[in-house]
Amino acid sequence: MRILITGSTGFLGSNLTGYFSKKGHDVTGSSRREMTFDFENHVGDLRDREFTDKLVSSVSPDIIINTVSLANVDECEKDPEYASGVVVDTAENIASSAEKYGSRLVYISTDHLYDGSRSWYGEDDPVNPINEYGRLKKVAEDVTLSASPKSMIVRTNFFGWSPSWHATTFGEWLYENLKEHNEMNLFTDYYYTPIEVGHLAGIIEEIINTPFSGKINIAGADRCSKYDFGMKMAELGNLDSSCIHPSTLSKSGLRSKRPGDLSLSTEKLKTVLNINPPGLEDCIRGFLEGAQGRQDS
Numbered sequence: 001m002r003i004l005i006t007g008s009t010g011f012l013g014s015n016l017t018g019y020f021s022k023k024g025h026d027v028t029g030s031s032r033r034e035m036t037f038d039f040e041n042h043v044g045d046l047r048d049r050e051f052t053d054k055l056v057s058s059v060s061p062d063i064i065i066n067t068v069s070l071a072n073v074d075e076c077e078k079d080p081e082y083a084s085g086v087v088v089d090t091a092e093n094i095a096s097s098a099e100k101y102g103s104r105l106v107y108i109s110t111d112h113l114y115d116g117s118r119s120w121y122g123e124d125d126p127v128n129p130i131n132e133y134g135r136l137k138k139v140a141e142d143v144t145l146s147a148s149p150k151s152m153i154v155r156t157n158f159f160g161w162s163p164s165w166h167a168t169t170f171g172e173w174l175y176e177n178l179k180e181h182n183e184m185n186l187f188t189d190y191y192y193t194p195i196e197v198g199h200l201a202g203i204i205e206e207i208i209n210t211p212f213s214g215k216i217n218i219a220g221a222d223r224c225s226k227y228d229f230g231m232k233m234a235e236l237g238n239l240d241s242s243c244i245h246p247s248t249l250s251k252s253g254l255r256s257k258r259p260g261d262l263s264l265s266t267e268k269l270k271t272v273l274n275i276n277p278p279g280l281e282d283c284i285r286g287f288l289e290g291a292q293g294r295q296d297s
């Protein structure tokens with residue numbers, strides 16, 4: 001398959017280009033930053049309709065996986081107008097061009113769409129985002145489906161290893177602090193269903209080999225708090241859990257509002273697509289193998 005991955009320099013985008021290239025697909029990337037890759041990468045701003053249209057028409061991909069976003073919750077709160085351009089305008093341009101040139105589109109969304117007042121959100125549950133990031137991602141989902149109705153919308157929350165040029169992500173920060181025995185506070189009242197990025201890529205690949213379209217949660221099978229996640233990583237990695245201290249989101253004073261429970265139900269994944277999501281232990285083991293691979297290389 002010819003696959004265009006928009007956001008190729010990003011955390012998820014770089015993992016997906018690596019995964020799909022290794023699987024023998026014909027991968028092309030696109031980013032705003034100029035970078036050298038071992039695949040073709042187009043540089044430009046996807047808020048620009050003309051650039052987007054030229055990109056999609058020249059690459060002519062079977063599949064586009066759109067990972068472009070401003071994924072930082074506080075940045076979205078600080079400058080909603082800029083965030084809207086990056087999150088919504090890019091999504092609309094990519095979906096319009098995908099529809100025009102007959103490419104199937106996968107839009108990467110988030111679990112930040114809910115208010116966190118309950119657990120295990122399904123794809124058809126009403127959304128009620130409580131921060132700007134969540135609101136913009138919902139609008140981006142809507143414009144994607146409106147411009148390209150057969151798109152697949154992936155709601156997820158992932159962890160893994162990011163490329164060397166990328167800011168440290170939560171899983172990496174946690175692992176490094178555990179290794180260094182640094183004291184950390186982790187929330188006991190912030191729940192989610194994280195999936196390791198390699199498992200996420202594998203499930204996306206399985207689904208694009210089916211005719212599925214519409215919304216799908218791709219998440220880990222287990223709901224955990226950030227504190228549980230940290231303790232599990234310490235246990236499985238034989239790392240020092242005594243440096244992890246319980247703390248609460250409600251007393252954290254974070255700039256943007258965070259919902260306390262963003263756990264996603266994977267019932268649809270299991271029943272409609274016959275795919276069993278990995279549990280937390282499998283996901284963390286996958287992450288730890290990645291750490292070992294990095295030390296060996």
Ligand SMILES: NC(=O)c1ccc[n+]([C@@H]2O[C@H](COP(=O)([O-])OP(=O)(O)OC[C@H]3O[C@@H](n4cnc5c(N)ncnc54)[C@H](OP(=O)(O)O)[C@@H]3O)[C@@H](O)[C@H]2O)c1
Pocket residue numbers: 006007008009010011012013030031032033034044045046047066067068069070071086090108109110111137156157158159166
């Ligand atoms: N990270 C998480 O834990 C998480 C959780 C749930 C969902 N998600 C979703 O997953 C997706 C990927 O997140 P991520 O963490 O991989 O994001 P990221 O690392 O911040 O990557 C974002 C990518 O978008 C590109 N980009 C931004 N603005 C652009 C523009 N105007 N034109 C062209 N490219 C542009 C960036 O390119 P440059 O580097 O060249 O600017 C970068 O490659 C997002 O949709 C996010 O909402 C993330």
